[in-house]
Amino acid sequence: MSQQAGAHIHIGKWTNWSYGPIYGATFTLSERDGTLLSNFLALFVSAAGAAIWRSVSYIIHQCRAGPRLKDGLHHQQQAILRNTGSPGDASWRLIQIPFYWWDHTKRPLARSLPLAALALIYMVSIGLAGVFSGEVTKPAGNETLIRGNNCGTWQLNPGANLQEMVAMSMKILNDTITANTYASACYGKTLNAIQCSQYAQQNIPWTTNQNASCPFAPELCFFGPTSAYEMDTGQIDSHVVLGINAPPQDRVTYRKVTTCSVLRTANYSSMYNNTNVSRSAITYGDTYEQYGFGPIVNVTNYTYEYNLHTREDTNSYTLTPYFANAGDPDNSWVVDQALNRTDSDISIYFLSANNINYMGQVNDPLFNATIPNTILGITYYEASYYVRTLACTDQHQFCNPLKNSCTGLRGHTGATSEIPTLGMSPTQQQTAFRISGAALNIDTYANVIGRGPSALLASQLLYNMMSIPLPPTQWMTEVSNWFATGLAKLQLLTVQFATGPPYDVPGSSIISPGTDEEQKMCYNQKVRSASGTMSFSTLGVTIILAVGTLMIILNFVIDSLVGKIQARTSWGEGRRKAWVDDELLALQKEALEGRGWGPWEEGEHAVPLTVEWGKRMGRADGNARGSMGSLASTVVGGGEGGGKRGGGREEGKGRYRGKEMYSWSGGWSPVQHGDGMGVATREVVGTPEREGLIGDERMGYTVEGIDMTRL
Numbered sequence: 142m143s144q145q146a147g148a149h150i151h152i153g154k155w156t157n158w159s160y161g162p163i164y165g166a167t168f169t170l171s172e173r174d175g176t177l178l179s180n181f182l183a184l185f186v187s188a189a190g191a192a193i194w195r196s197v198s199y200i201i202h203q204c205r206a207g208p209r210l211k212d213g214l215h216h217q218q219q220a221i222l223r224n225t226g227s228p229g230d231a232s233w234r235l236i237q238i239p240f241y242w243w244d245h246t247k248r249p250l251a252r253s254l255p256l257a258a259l260a261l262i263y264m265v266s267i268g269l270a271g272v273f274s275g276e277v278t279k280p281a282g283n284e285t286l287i288r289g290n291n292c293g294t295w296q297l298n299p300g301a302n303l304q305e306m307v308a309m310s311m312k313i314l315n316d317t318i319t320a321n322t323y324a325s326a327c328y329g330k331t332l333n334a335i336q337c338s339q340y341a342q343q344n345i346p347w348t349t350n351q352n353a354s355c356p357f358a359p360e361l362c363f364f365g366p367t368s369a370y371e372m373d374t375g376q377i378d379s380h381v382v383l384g385i386n387a388p389p390q391d392r393v394t395y396r397k398v399t400t401c402s403v404l405r406t407a408n409y410s411s412m413y414n415n416t417n418v419s420r421s422a423i424t425y426g427d428t429y430e431q432y433g434f435g436p437i438v439n440v441t442n443y444t445y446e447y448n449l450h451t452r453e454d455t456n457s458y459t460l461t462p463y464f465a466n467a468g469d470p471d472n473s474w475v476v477d478q479a480l481n482r483t484d485s486d487i488s489i490y491f492l493s494a495n496n497i498n499y500m501g502q503v504n505d506p507l508f509n510a511t512i513p514n515t516i517l518g519i520t521y522y523e524a525s526y527y528v529r530t531l532a533c534t535d536q537h538q539f540c541n542p543l544k545n546s547c548t549g550l551r552g553h554t555g556a557t558s559e560i561p562t563l564g565m566s567p568t569q570q571q572t573a574f575r576i577s578g579a580a581l582n583i584d585t586y587a588n589v590i591g592r593g594p595s596a597l598l599a600s601q602l603l604y605n606m607m608s609i610p611l612p613p614t615q616w617m618t619e620v621s622n623w624f625a626t627g628l629a630k631l632q633l634l635t636v637q638f639a640t641g642p643p644y645d646v647p648g649s650s651i652i653s654p655g656t657d658e659e660q661k662m663c664y665n666q667k668v669r670s671a672s673g674t675m676s677f678s679t680l681g682v683t684i685i686l687a688v689g690t691l692m693i694i695l696n697f698v699i700d701s702l703v704g705k706i707q708a709r710t711s712w713g714e715g716r717r718k719a720w721v722d723d724e725l726l727a728l729q730k731e732a733l734e735g736r737g738w739g740p741w742e743e744g745e746h747a748v749p750l751t752v753e754w755g756k757r758m759g760r761a762d763g764n765a766r767g768s769m770g771s772l773a774s775t776v777v778g779g780g781e782g783g784g785k786r787g788g789g790r791e792e793g794k795g796r797y798r799g800k801e802m803y804s805w806s807g808g809w810s811p812v813q814h815g816d817g818m819g820v821a822t823r824e825v826v827g828t829p830e831r832e833g834l835i836g837d838e839r840m841g842y843t844v845e846g847i848d849m850t851r852l
Contacts, residue, residue, distance in 0.1 A: 149640045150674045151286040157667070158380060158388045159284075166679035167280045175675025182685055183271040189689030190267030191227055192696035197263065198222045198231065199700055199720070201256070206719040214242045214249055216723075218256060223723035228267070232260035280676045284341055284667040286386060291641025292663030293651040294578050305648020312646045313582055314591040316637075320630035321588070321622075328625040340636065341384025341667045345628040347374045347397075351617070356400045356534045358479040363403035363506045370617050371400045372624045376540060379572050383635045384667035391568040394540040395576045397627070398550060399585055401533040401620045403506040404489075409433050409477070410528075413446065424448060430527050434489055435477040437463075444474065445491045447528045455495035456606045458594040464488045464586035467552030485534035486552040488586035492531065494524035497603065501610030507531055507619070508599060508611050521607070531616065535584040539573045541565045553581055567658040575662050579634035583627035585620070598622055639666035721745050733758065 150169065157165035170178060202222045205215070217238055225231040235257035239249035297309050327337035328344045337343045353371035355362035362368050376394035379385045385392075413429045431446040445461060465472040465487045476487050492507060498521035503510040512523040537556040540547035541563040548559035557577045560570060589596045598619055602608050612618075639662070641651065654660045700720060707717040721727060730741055730749040738758040742750050751758075 149287040149289045151288045151664075152674070154679065155286045156386075157280065157284060158386055162388075163680060164678075165280075167676050168679055169285050169674050169676045172673050172675055175677070178677065178682075179675070182682070185689050186271045186685060187267060189692045190263075190270060192689075192693040194228045194231075194260075194263060194267075195226065195696045196692070196699050198225070199703075201259075202720060202723070203703070203713070203716045206716040208715055212246045214238065214246050214252065218253065219719065220723050220728065222256075223720065224725045228260040228264035232257045232264060235260060279681065280678045284384065284669055285674055285676055286664075287636070287639055287666050287668055288664050289640035291651055292639050293641075293653045294638065295642055295646060295649050295651055297649050301648040308647045309649055310591065312642060312644075312649075313587070316582070316630055316633060317588055317592065317626065320633050321592075321626040323633070324622070324625040324629040328629065338669050340632045341669065342382045342632075344625075345374055345377060345382055345632065347372050347624065347628070349373075349617075349621070353400055355402055356482060356485065357402070357404075357532060361402070361404050361479055361532075363405055369400050369402040370620060371398065372621065373398045374628065376542075379576060383576065383632065385572055385575070385635065385662075386665040386667045387568065387572065390543060391566060391572065392542060393565065393569050393573045393576070394542055395573075395580070396538040396540070396550075397580070397583070397631075398536040398538075399533055399620070399624050399627075400485075400536075401531060401585070401616075403616055404530040404532055406432060406528075406530050424450075432491065432528065432530065433477070434480055434530075434532075435465075435475045438473050438475060440473075444477075444489065445528075447491070447493060449527060451493065452495050452527060455493075456497070457495065457603060458497070458597055458600055459491075459493040459495060460589065460594055460596060461491045462488055462586050462589045464584070464590075466554055468555060480532060482534055482552075484549065484551050484555065485536050486584055486586075488533050488535070488584065488589075490531045490533075490589065492529050492597075493527060496606055497608055498523060498606055499608050499610055503611045503615075504613045505611050505615040506613075507616035522610075531620070533585045533620065535586075537577075537580055539563065539577070541569060543569075553577070553584065567656075568661060571658045571662055575638055576631075576635065579631050579638065582634065583630050585623050585627065588623045588626040588630070596623070636666055636668060639663055 152169055152171060154166070154168040156162055157167050159165060199222075202219055205219060205222075218235065221231055221234045221238075225234060235253050239253040242249035295312075297305065301309070323336070323339070324344075350371040350373070352367050353369040355366045355369050359366035374395075374397045376396055377383065378392060378394055380387050380389075380392045383395075410430055410432050413431050415424050415427050415429060417425075428449045429446040430449065431443045433442075434444040436442045437444065444463060447459075451459065463474045465474045465476045465481075467483055467486050480487060480489070494508060494510065497510075498514060498516070499510045500521060502522050507529045509525045509529065510522045511525050514521045514523050535552070536550040537553050538548055538550050539556055539560050544564050546563045548556045548563065550556075551559070557574070560573045560577070563573075565573065594600045599608065599611060599615060602611070654663060704717045704720070707713040722731075726747075726749055733739065734741065739756075740752045742752055
């Protein structure tokens with residue numbers, strides 16, 4: 142069935158009404174397209190997460206910025222927050238810098254670790270969010286919708302010949318075998334095996350009553366008037382259980398009740414000796430046991446007969462059923478008054494154990510075996526009767542849950558005829574008729590006919606005419622299995638209405654839906670997720686795309702929006718300036734100005750620009766010159782220095798302890814250089830200073846004790 146349904150999975154949007162119009166909004170894609178969407182969403186979540194990090198960095202930067210004097214470590218942390226585009230990069234840099242500052246400021250590790258930890262935790266969280274984005278987009282249920290091209294009810298064509306009738310009977314038998322296989326694996330099992338992941342609900346539960354009232358004349362029930370075995374599904378919701386997808390106002394319920402009992406047959410059986418040679422020369426003189434629970438029209442004046450020779454000739458069970466619809470004048474079996482019910486469909490079963498030898502006594506009333514038989518010194522037990530008889534009633538009921546109105550518990554025909562009286566909406570009524578069509582073939586008789594002894598679980602315990610002993614409740618186990626097979630067939634045929642049968646049936650055709658309400662039945666069948674497709678929650682995907690897009694947009698505009706507010710209200714103007722000045726290109730501009738490279742246009746620009754068009758700057762033969770002054774770089778031994786004013790700014794230059802000394806221009810603090818990464822920090826001062834710069838230029842930190850800020 143899963144392959145059959147899988148071939149008809151609906152691709153596109155639909156609503157799973159189990160969760161309402163919002164949470165149930167779903168769309169199903171092919172496995173290929175679904176995988177692409179899943180991968181895209183994972184990347185999108187990661188991108189949105191990176192965008193959110195920039196907003197988080199901005200907030201942290203602004204909260205830390207202020208008019209108080211701060212040391213170089215603080216300003217480097219601010220620069221990292223301003224210029225790192227990912228939490229991973231930020232955490233790595235924030236973990237590195239405190240070790241360079243170890244002997245140059247207070248508690249560098251304690252001040253950097255919280256920021257680094259925040260960035261690291263955020264990075265891990267975004268990674269997990271990308272991985273688990275599929276959980277957000279997963280649909281509320283695990284069902285998919287199927288839409289078949291052969292939707293409708295299949296029936297024999299008028300005037301079908303015998304071969305075509307047999308073909309249809311074989312189709313019904315194959316449905317029974319399929320349902321029985323499913324019931325064996327999935328009914329009464331708590332394990333959700335792969336083969337059980339087909340229908341909207343794994344199985345249809347039911348309750349039992351081992352002391353139900355005898356549905357026939359009280360003297361017929363084997364253990365008395367309150368010894369029948371009743372199986373009742375209760376109300377089966379068309380949507381929840383059968384998967385007919387519909388909002389609450391379009392749902393119906395269905396109920397199936399089956400009551401069975403082993404019969405006392407003493408007053409309904411008799412021995413008959415065949416002395417009529419014209420009947421059959423082969424069986425002439427054979428003795429038969431005949432059972433008179435009503436004649437078979439135009440065939441016999443009894444119900445069933447058993448040739449006693451069969452006991453010795455047959456090494457398996459014999460099971461023969463008969464059936465009568467309640468109130469149907471065309472029944473082939475005219476039910477005896479003691480068995481007949483006008484509110485139930487009746488079926489009767491004649492069971493013979495024949496030549497089976499049980500390895501212990503069997504006290505079950507249907508399989509009773511207490512006659513000892515010693516073979517090669519081993520005592521076996523044979524059946525106590527040639528034939529034992531079981532009879533069942535099947536009743537159906539349809540309800541309109543909106544009006545709490547129900548048909549009576551009736552035979553199939555009677556219950557179906559009352560559906561129009563329940564005040565149902567057109568969709569409800571079509572749903573009820575659709576279930577009725579499936580229920581036509583789930584009565585006990587339909588679950589046994591054609592299967593012979595394979596319909597008995599007891600047959601699975603046979604080996605070479607021998608069987609292990611059976612429990613005293615084996616007959617209940619058998620009818621429970623038939624009942625479960627019928628319910629599994631109800632699930633199968635409900636789905637099959639939408640998909641059509643798995644193969645063409647000669648001499649049959651589909652009754653296609655005509656009205657709009659009938660056609661709805663072709664597009665509202667749910668099954669549990671089939672392979673080859675992927676379903677997504679429309680709400681979940683929408684939330685991810687909407688929130689992610691908002692975060693990405695916020696990433697681009699948050700500093701501009703807040704900056705405009707700060708500029709207009711003069712609230713946090715210093716913080717705004719700090720954000721602008723800590724930008725990578727702004728820091729580079731200041732560094733280049735310090736080297737005398739420029740001049741640069743005044744004002745705040747996203748990208749700083751030189752005043753002169755195409756101005757060239759750079760190092761040449763060890764000296765760098767610009768319009769704002771000169772930078773002397775010398776390696777000498779001794780220590781002297783001097784200052785001069787160049788290009789309108791004061792610069793210092795000199796030599797210190799025989800090392801290379803750079804000059805700086807008003808605003809840079811004395812900086813030592815060691816191994817590492819970073820940029821020099823500055824102190825806003827208006828006078829030239831001189832100090833030695835030792836080592837390479839990759840990481841700068843201030844001489845211990847000097848604090849800096851921007852004014």
